[in-house]
Amino acid sequence: MKISRRDILIGAGAGLVSSASTLAKVSDPPSGHAGHHPADGPPDSVASRAARTGRVRTLNGWSLPHRMEGGTKVFHLVAEEFEHEFAPGSRAVCWGYNGGTPGPTLEANEGDRVRILVTNRLREATTIHWHGLLLPSGMDGVGGLTQPKIAPGETYAYEFTLRQHGTHMYHPHADEMTQMAMGMMGLFIIHPRGGDAVPVDRDYALILHNFALHPGTRRPDPSVMQDFDLWTFNSKVYPAIETLVARSGERVRIRVGNLSMWNHPIHLHGVQFEVTGSDGGRWPRSQWRREVTEIVGVGQMRDLEFTAVPGDWAFHCHMAHHTMGPMGHGIPNTLGVDQDGVEQRIRRMLPGYMAMGADGMSEHQQHVDSGHMPGPENTLPMMTGQGPFGSIEMGGMFTVLKVRDNQPRDDYSDPGWYRHPAGTVARRISTDPSFGDPPRRPR
Structure with missing residues (x-):
C-alpha cells in the first residue's frame, strides 16, 4: 500500500500523523552494495572520508582514480543499485555509480585522451551522456540514437580527446526520467591546459538534485514532476551535507551543476562572488560579473568565485521551500485558526496527531527538538540542524561556509562554530512587545 502526503496529513487540522499504524510497511533494502567491491571506489557511507585523488573537493564525494594505458587515461564507472542515506533517519534504495549518488567526479586535463569503461549492473539498460562535452556523435550516449543501449551485465567503452575545459556533468540518456530520479549523475571536471590564469586555493563541486521519497517507502518515486x-x-540533506571550509583571504571556487527539475537561485552570505564560468569553461575576465545570488537553470553549470572573509556564512538555494526537509504538499493553511481542543479530540481516533500551524511552522520544529513529535517512518524534520544559538532555520539544499584566520591551508576539517568578536552579534534589548514608538505608514 502506498501512502501519500495527503493520506498522512489530515485536511482541516493540517496536523502531521506520526502513528506507525497509518504507514505502509517498509520493504527490506538490498543487502550491502549490489555487486560492489573495493576496486570500484568507496561506497556512499564512507565517501566523505575517502582520500581525494583530484584537485577538486566534491562535497560528500570523491574523485575517481584512473590508470594509464598507452597515453590514455582509463576510468571505470559501474552503474548499480545500493542503499543511500540522505541524512540520519532517511535512507533509500538508489541508483548511481560506484556505490554512490552522485557518482565519483571525473577529473582530467584539456587535451587528454580518455577512455571511460561503463559496466551496467542494473536490471535494465542504460547509457551515459557526457553533458556539454565536445566529442564524436557516437560517444554522446543517447540510447537508440547514437549508440546501442548498454544491457544488464555489459561493459561499454567511451573514448575521446578532451577539447575544452570547464565544469561538466554526466548522466544517462536511457530511461532518463527514472534513472536520474533514482540518483544517476556525476561531475566531469576538465582543467585548462596550463592551469587557471587566476588560480584558486580551494575548489569545491556539487550537483543540485531533488528526490521524491514518500513517507514509509524506501525508493524514490520517478513519476513526481514538481512536488x-x-x-x-x-x-545529501543538511546537516549531512559537508561544510565548506576556507582560510581568510583564500580565493575559493564553488562549481554548481543542476540536474534537478527546478531552477535554483543559489545564494551565498557574507561576500559578493564573481560568476566566472559555466559549461563553456572559465569565461574571459571581462565577462565575469559580481552577484550575491545566481540562478542555476536546469542542466546548467555555474562557477562562483570569491575571497573568503571570516565567519560562518550560509550557502543555500533561495527558493524558501528548498531549504526545508520533507514538505506536505497541498496541506490547508491553518495560520490564525483557533485549534483549541482539536488535538485532544482527534487523538482519540488517531494517536500521534499534532495540531500545528496556528502561529507559524516553527511549532513543528519546537516539537521535533523537544522529542515530543516523531515524524513518519523514514522521513526527516523540515529543519534538522543545530547551531550555536539553537535550531538553524534552514535545511535541505543548504550548508555553511566556515572561514577562519588560522585554518591550515590543506585542512578541510570542520573548525567548529565561529567565535564572534565582542559586540558583533545581534542582541536582545527588550522583551516588551510594545517597546518604543516605531513610525507607522501614513494612512
Missing part, C-alpha cells in the same frame, strides 16, 4: 520533498546538494 519533491528532498532537495539536495550532492544527494
